Amino acid sequence: MTLSRQDVAKVGMLAKLALSDAELDTMTSELSKIVGFVSLLDELDTTSVEPLAHPLDTQNVFRDDVPAPSLSTAEALQSAPRHDGQYFLVPAVLGESGAA
Amino acid sequence: MNAANAPTAAPYTTIVGLEVHLQLQTRTKLFCGCSTAFGAPPNTQVCPVCLGLPGSLPVMNRAAFELAMKAALALDCTIASFTKWDRKNYFYPDLPKGYQISQFDLPFSSSGSLEVVDPKGTFAPRTVRIVRVHLEEDAGKSMHDDTAGRADSRIDLNRAGTPLCEIVTEPDLRSPQEARAWLNELKLLLEYLGVSDCNMQEGSLRVDANVNLHIPEASGRIAKTPIVEIKNMNSFRSVERALIYEVARQWEEWQQTRAELGTMPKQTRGWDDPAGVTRAQRHKEESSDYRYFPEPDLVPVTVSPQQLAAVRASMESPPKQLRQSLQSQWNISAYDADVLVNQGRDLVAYFETLAAQVGGGKVASNWMQQDVLRMLKERGGAIADFPVQPAGLADLIARVTAGTFDTSRAREIFAEMVANGRSAADVVGAMEIAAVGEDELRDLCRELLARNPKIVADVQGGKEQAVAGLIGQARKQNANVNPGEFRTMCLEMIRTMGR
Numbered sequence: 196m197t198l199s200r201q202d203v204a205k206v207g208m209l210a211k212l213a214l215s216d217a218e219l220d221t222m223t224s225e226l227s228k229i230v231g232f233v234s235l236l237d238e239l240d241t242t243s244v245e246p247l248a249h250p251l252d253t254q255n256v257f258r259d260d261v262p263a264p265s266l267s268t269a270e271a272l273q274s275a276p277r278h279d280g281q282y283f284l285v286p287a288v289l290g291e292s293g294a295a
Numbered sequence: 296m297n298a299a300n301a302p303t304a305a306p307y308t309t310i311v312g313l314e315v316h317l318q319l320q321t322r323t324k325l326f327c328g329c330s331t332a333f334g335a336p337p338n339t340q341v342c343p344v345c346l347g348l349p350g351s352l353p354v355m356n357r358a359a360f361e362l363a364m365k366a367a368l369a370l371d372c373t374i375a376s377f378t379k380w381d382r383k384n385y386f387y388p389d390l391p392k393g394y395q396i397s398q399f400d401l402p403f404s405s406s407g408s409l410e411v412v413d414p415k416g417t418f419a420p421r422t423v424r425i426v427r428v429h430l431e432e433d434a435g436k437s438m439h440d441d442t443a444g445r446a447d448s449r450i451d452l453n454r455a456g457t458p459l460c461e462i463v464t465e466p467d468l469r470s471p472q473e474a475r476a477w478l479n480e481l482k483l484l485l486e487y488l489g490v491s492d493c494n495m496q497e498g499s500l501r502v503d504a505n506v507n508l509h510i511p512e513a514s515g516r517i518a519k520t521p522i523v524e525i526k527n528m529n530s531f532r533s534v535e536r537a538l539i540y541e542v543a544r545q546w547e548e549w550q551q552t553r554a555e556l557g558t559m560p561k562q563t564r565g566w567d568d569p570a571g572v573t574r575a576q577r578h579k580e581e582s583s584d585y586r587y588f589p590e591p592d593l594v595p596v597t598v599s600p601q602q603l604a605a606v607r608a609s610m611e612s613p614p615k616q617l618r619q620s621l622q623s624q625w626n627i628s629a630y631d632a633d634v635l636v637n638q639g640r641d642l643v644a645y646f647e648t649l650a651a652q653v654g655g656g657k658v659a660s661n662w663m664q665q666d667v668l669r670m671l672k673e674r675g676g677a678i679a680d681f682p683v684q685p686a687g688l689a690d691l692i693a694r695v696t697a698g699t700f701d702t703s704r705a706r707e708i709f710a711e712m713v714a715n716g717r718s719a720a721d722v723v724g725a726m727e728i729a730a731v732g733e734d735e736l737r738d739l740c741r742e743l744l745a746r747n748p749k750i751v752a753d754v755q756g757g758k759e760q761a762v763a764g765l766i767g768q769a770r771k772q773n774a775n776v777n778p779g780e781f782r783t784m785c786l787e788m789i790r791t792m793g794r
């Protein structure tokens with residue numbers, strides 16, 4: 196299986212990466228190799244294999260609904276490129292949140 | 296409903312489906328121990344997990360999963376015996392990890408329904424199928440203040456990671472009114488179950504609506520307009536208004552363009568409440584490519600039939616069942632039961648205590664509908680804080696039943712009890728309210744008849760209603776006069792005089 200330049204451009208766009216033409220060439224070739232390597236798995240007959248939702252054989256890990264201390268606002272903001280002491284500051288975003 | 300039996304014979308059928316996001320009433324977030332309390336100063340309820348800091352790991356909140364199961368069970372959904380979570384990838388500043396932990400192909404529940412019945416009968420009972428209910432995390436909040444000329448957006452991540460149920464319906468609603476009524480029923484159900492406070496102002500409940508029109512053509516073919524998703528509606532009234540607007544807009548557009556479903560990508564429109572219009576929102580490029588994959592940091596969850604039974608057993612009776620039991624137990628009308636149940640569980644408890652104490656559902660229901668609810672509405676606040684509790688009102692009603700005074704006098708006393716938090720005995724004592732003795736009443740009658748020969752003549756001439764003029768005068772002289780008794784006595788006396 197090979198990836199097209201268009202596939203890579205789309206993946207780059209979704210990852211918010213601005214790839215130059217040269218980078219797009221390199222990425223297309225390198226990603227194709229990786230995908231080709233992984234696609235070896237397609238040769239296996241998996242019809243009788245149950246889909247795996249998680250590699251660990253563990254289920255039902257819960258915690259109780261008990262509050263734990265949060266960080267101080269100063270601690271929470273300290274690694275942010277920009278903040279005003281209360282909020283994280285980011286370049287203007289307009290329109291609705293993408294949350295759905 | 297088709298065009299033939301629609302209340303207004305519109306040349307189309309309105310098709311509405313809803314997507315509801317509901318914050319669950321947990322103390323802490325879905326994957327960390329940060330508080331979910333609303334209104335805290337920005338970025339004070341955040342930790343490495345909900346900030347998406349490297350190396351942090353989510354652990355599922357058991358209470359959130361159980362509340363979500365309650366919601367799904369109340370909606371008659373099937374609970375999956377095996378469920379897992381997935382990453383929904385997109386970039387937005389209020390989503391610190393760059394993905395939302397949600398559910399994709401194996402949601403914990405699916406295939407339910409919820410019926411809405413309008414006791415006034417403005418629409419036929421409507422059953423709305425639920426496609427699925429799943430459990431995911433909320434995003435933070437981003438604020439942008441154009442008017443202040445700010446170049447930046449401010450991000451508050453207190454809300455990030457709050458447990459959220461997403462409820463998706465089939466497009467089974469047929470009018471904006473039905474959509475609003477159905478949302479009211481959903482809200483009531485979830486409040487009764489203690490799943491969510493459903494506070495739209497605080498964003499605990501958010502609704503998006505999908506709407507289009509089915510238009511029968513002369514050939515018998517049904518033309519369908521493109522589906523529009525409406526966002527930004529901050530009350531059920533806004534949902535209704537936005538849908539009314541959007542239906543009219545689509546009908547107009549259809550007549551101009553004849554554009555059909557499938558000829559263009561799904562459009563998203565935002566509701567502008569002050570302007571009363573929906574506006575096209577900028578299309579997010581490739582936004583639907585979320586590249587879901589299984590969340591490796593959370594293990595799957597299994598639910599056994601025993602667990603399911605335990606959750607079911609812990610659930611309070613839903614509004615629908617309560618309406619029926621109020622009707623049968625207290626012999627009140629479907630309409631009255633609906634009014635009471637729609638006010639919430641505390642008010643139903645008030646009513647049931649009152650009905651038990653006065654020994655009758657009808658008299659209790661009448662007082663609830665005509666007096667308690669009206670005053671509660673005027674005063675605002677919850678029934679728990681209402682100054683007259685069931686025992687106090689039952690005492691008042693008992694005095695009416697005993698004939699100490701009539702209902703209209705009782706209303707005045709009740710108003711005083713509510714206004715100043717006094718007992719019936721206290722008000723009655725202070726107002727010197729006491730039943731007027733028969734002799735006293737007879738004297739008053741005699742006196743007023745002598746002073747009003749015209750009324751006496753009218754009554755003798757067959758105009759019995761003229762006696763009402765005497766009742767007014769009698770009550771002016773003695774407010775304790777029972778109008779019914781007085782009326783009977785006057786008529787009796789006039790009859791005797793005529794002989």
Ligand SMILES: [Zn+2]
Nearest residue numbers: 327329342345
């Ligand atoms: Zn946290």
